[in-house]
Amino acid sequence: SFAYFTIKDRLPQILTRVIDTLHRHKNEFFEEHGEKGVEAEKRAISFLSKLRNELQTDKPVTPLEDELPDAALWNQYLDYQRNLPNGNGEPSWFQSPWLYVECYMYRRIHAALAQNPPIDNFDVFKEGKAQNFFESQEAIIALCTYFQELLKNIKDLDEKQLQEEFFKLLQVSLWGNKCDLSFSAGEDSSQKSSPLQSLENMIPYILVNDMEKAWSLLVNAKKNRKEGSNVRVDIILDNAGFELVSDLVLADFLLSSKLADEVHFHGKSIPWYVSDTTKHDFNWTIKQLGSANHMWMSRCGINWEGNLKKGVWVFRDHMFWTLPHDFSSMSEVAPDLYAELQKSNLLLFKGDLNYRKLTGDRKWECSVPFHQALNKFHPAPLCSLRTLKSDTQVGLKPGQGEQIQASEPEWMVSGKYGVVQFD
Numbered sequence: 001s002f003a004y005f006t007i008k009d010r011l012p013q014i015l016t017r018v019i020d021t022l023h024r025h026k027n028e029f030f031e032e033h034g035e036k037g038v039e040a041e042k043r044a045i046s047f048l049s050k051l052r053n054e055l056q057t058d059k060p061v062t063p064l065e066d067e068l069p070d071a072a073l074w075n076q077y078l079d080y081q082r083n084l085p086n087g088n089g090e091p092s093w094f095q096s097p098w099l100y101v102e103c104y105m106y107r108r109i110h111a112a113l114a115q116n117p118p119i120d121n122f123d124v125f126k127e128g129k130a131q132n133f134f135e136s137q138e139a140i141i142a143l144c145t146y147f148q149e150l151l152k153n154i155k156d157l158d159e160k161q162l163q164e165e166f167f168k169l170l171q172v173s174l175w176g177n178k179c180d181l182s183f184s185a186g187e188d189s190s191q192k193s194s195p196l197q198s199l200e201n202m203i204p205y206i207l208v209n210d211m212e213k214a215w216s217l218l219v220n221a222k223k224n225r226k227e228g229s230n231v232r233v234d235i236i237l238d239n240a241g242f243e244l245v246s247d248l249v250l251a252d253f254l255l256s257s258k259l260a261d262e263v264h265f266h267g268k269s270i271p272w273y274v275s276d277t278t279k280h281d282f283n284w285t286i287k288q289l290g291s292a293n294h295m296w297m298s299r300c301g302i303n304w305e306g307n308l309k310k311g312v313w314v315f316r317d318h319m320f321w322t323l324p325h326d327f328s329s330m331s332e333v334a335p336d337l338y339a340e341l342q343k344s345n346l347l348l349f350k351g352d353l354n355y356r357k358l359t360g361d362r363k364w365e366c367s368v369p370f371h372q373a374l375n376k377f378h379p380a381p382l383c384s385l386r387t388l389k390s391d392t393q394v395g396l397k398p399g400q401g402e403q404i405q406a407s408e409p410e411w412m413v414s415g416k417y418g419v420v421q422f423d
C-alpha cells in the first residue's frame with residue numbers, strides 16, 4: 001500500500017534530511033549560542049538518529065517523555081491504540097495506522113528540537129519552505145498581477161462575472177496544493193508555470209466539483225445576513241510557499257468582492273509535514289510580499305498586513321491540528337476549537353492531510369458519500385480543496401474510481417487529480 005511505501009522510504013528520507021539540515025547549521029548555532037548551541041545540536045541529532053532506527057526496525061511506538069502541553073494527549077492516544085479491540089496489540093511503526101505513526105514522527109522531530117535549548121525554536125523545515133516560496137516567484141508574480149488587475153474593476157462586475165472569478169481563484173488554490181514538500185520527501189515542488197493559464201485544461205481532473213455549491217452558499221449567506229452580523233469564512237491552511245499565496249489571494253477576493261466580511265486562517269503550532277504553515281511562515285510570507293521589488297506583489301503584501309491589523313483577517317493555531325486524531329473526535333478532544341469553527345459560514349479545508357483527517361483515513365469504497373465518511377464532523381458547512389496524494393477517496397459516482405483505476409493505477413497518489421468537495 002501507499003502507507004507501506006511512505007513508512008519504508010519516504011519518512012526515513014525526511015528524517016535524514018532533517019539530520020543533514022542540523023549538521024549544516026552547526027556553525028550558525030555556534031555563532032549564535034557558542035558551545036551550548038553545538039551541544040544542543042548533537043543531542044538533537046542523536047535523538048533523531050535513534051528515532052530513524054526505531055522506525056526502520058519496526059520498534060514499538062514509545063510514550064512521549066517531554067513536557068510539552070500536548071504530551072499527555074499523545075500518550076492517551078497511544079493507550080487508545082494499544083487497546084483497540086481490532087488492533088495489532090503493541091503499536092509499532094509498521095503495524096499501526098499510517099495516520100497515527102506519521103503524525104507521531106513529526107511530533108518526535110519537534111521534541112528533538114524543543115527539548116534542546118538554546119536551539120529549541122529552530123524550524124528544521126524553514127529553509128525548504130522559503131526555497132519553495134522563492135522558486136515559485138514567477139507564478140506568484142503572475143497571480144498577484146492578475147489579482148490586482150481584477151481589483152481595479154471588481155466593483156463593476158455582475159454576479160455571473162464574480163462567480164467566474166471565484167471559480168478561477170478556487171481552482172488556483174486547489175492546484176496550489178500540488179506544491180507540498182512532504183509528498184516529494186522535501187524535493188523541489190514549487191509552482192513553475194503561470195497558475196491561471198491551464199485551468200480550463202485541468203477541469204477534467206477535478207473528480208468532484210462542488211464549486212457551485214460553495215458559491216451559492218456564500219451568495220445566500222450574504223443575502224440573508226442580519227444587521228450587524230458578519231459573513232465569516234475559515235481557511236484551514238495546508239502548505240506554505242505557493243499554496244499559501246494562492247489561499248491568501250482567495251481570501252482577499254472574498255473580502256474585496258464582499259462575499260465575506262472576515263476570514264479566519266488556521267495554521268500549525270509546530271513544524272508539520274515538512275511544508276505546513278506555521279504562524280511564523282504566515283507572517284514571513286506576507287512580509288516578503290510586502291517588501292518585494294515588484295509593484296503588484298508588494299501591493300498584495302501591504303494590503304494583507306492591513307487586513308490583519310484591521311482584524312478582518314485573523315490567524316489562529318490550535319494544538320488539535322497537530323494531534324493524530326481525525327476530525328470526528330474534535331468536538332470531544334478540542335471542544336473550544338469545534339465551537340470556534342461553528343461560528344463560521346464556510347470552512348475551507350486545504351490539502352491531503354486534512355482530507356485524510358476529515359474521512360478518518362479509512363479504506364472507504366470510493367462511492368461512499370462524503371457526509372458518511374465525515375462521521376458526524378459538521379461544525380459548519382465545509383468544503384475540501386485537495387489534490388489526491390494518498391489512497392483515500394470518497395463521494396465519487398459509482399464506477400468512477402474503477403474506471404480511472406483501469407487506465408491509471410497511480411491516480412490516487414500522483415497529485416494529478418483533485419476534488420472540490422462540499423458537505
Ligand SMILES: O=P(O)(O)OC[C@H]1O[C@](O)(CO)[C@@H](O)[C@@H]1O
Pocket residue numbers: 006102177180181182183238239273350351352353354356389390
Ligand atoms: O500537504 P498535503 O496536501 O496535506 O500532503 C501531505 C502529504 O503527506 C501525506 O499526507 C503523507 O505522506 C500524503 O498523503 C501527502 O502526500
Ligand SMILES: [Mn+2]
Pocket residue numbers: 180182238239273275276351353
Ligand atoms: Mn501539507
